[in-house]
Amino acid sequence: MKFIRYLFEYILIIFLFTLFKLLGYKVASEVGYLLGKTVGPFLRSKRIIKNNLIKFDNSLSPEEMKKVTKEMWGNYGRIFSEYPYIPSFRKGDLDKYIKIENIEKLEEIKKGQPVVFVSAHFSNFELMAMVIEKAGVNLAAIYRPLNNKMVNSIMEPLRKKHICKNQIKKGINGVRESLKFFKQGTSIAIMIDQRVSEGKEINFFNHPALTTTIPAQFVKKFGCKIQPVHIERFNKINFKITFDEQIIIEESADDTSISLKLNQWLEKKIKRNPSQWIWSHDRWK
DSSP states (O other): OHHHHHHHHHHHHHHHHHHHHHHOHHHHHHHHHHHHHHHGGGTSOHHHHHHHHHHHOTTOOHHHHHHHHHHHHHHHHHHHHHGGGHHHHHHTTTGGGEEEESTHHHHHHHHSOOOEEEEOSBSSTHHHHHHHHHTTOOEEEEEOOOSOHHHHHHHHHHIIIIIOSEEEESSHHHHHHHHHHHHTTOEEEEEOOSOOTTSEEEEETTEEEEEOOHHHHHHHHHOOOEEEEEEEEETTTEEEEEEOOOBOOOTTOOHHHHHHHHHHHHHHHHHHOGGGBOTTSOTTO
16 A cells, blocks of 8 residues: 555656646746645644644744644745756756855865754755755765655655765764764764654753754764754745854753754744744654
8 A cells, every 4th residue: 555655656746846847947836835735734734733833832823823834835835846946956047046145154164174064944945955065065964765765766866966965864874974974074964853763852942852963973073063054935936045153062062952052043043934944743742
């Protein structure tokens, strides 16, 4: 039964990606938005999203929750529709849709020691690693392979060829591979917003959540810097990628305090535009 479902998803995605490419970037994004708002609510648990939003802000009214959820699914749909255009973004054909703030920080990183880039699943999150690598920074990105191996056979080559050539699968082996890359002078990029079973319970919006400590471990082992990067969507099809000030870590800080500081950075970004973060993950399970 799972094979049939995975095969159907595979065929559907090939069809939709072909359709999106034929429609053109602007129209495809609008169609993806409508598709996300229509189909999204049937794909993930409404209960999980509602519980997450309550933990985020228990003062939200039902109408406000509905609005955030609706826009989140719309953004999800836009991301999906934009995958066929990743090669065009990589080639620079769609550069006019991306605004980059503080890109000079990448020049500093290229001349110095490798860093740990941290971010989260905001807006079209795939574009961040692409911009970093296009700027000439040696980069390896930690990612989670899709459960559907057939669909993953489409997405993984796309990521390796057009987003970041060095892709590290999440897990214990991935940590070892990350260390190997880092020792060779390659910066590491990691999303810090997903629940990880091997992580530590650290406050996230005042609720304990299993949080990755990989960035903290790198800081303690190598004394490296943490470079936060954030992406937000504006005017529907445009993006602003911002390289924030590097997070200062005290020498005496431990894994927990470092990871808490990163969660606090993440909280600020989510509060800024809640509908552009993916609330469907069971973050506080």
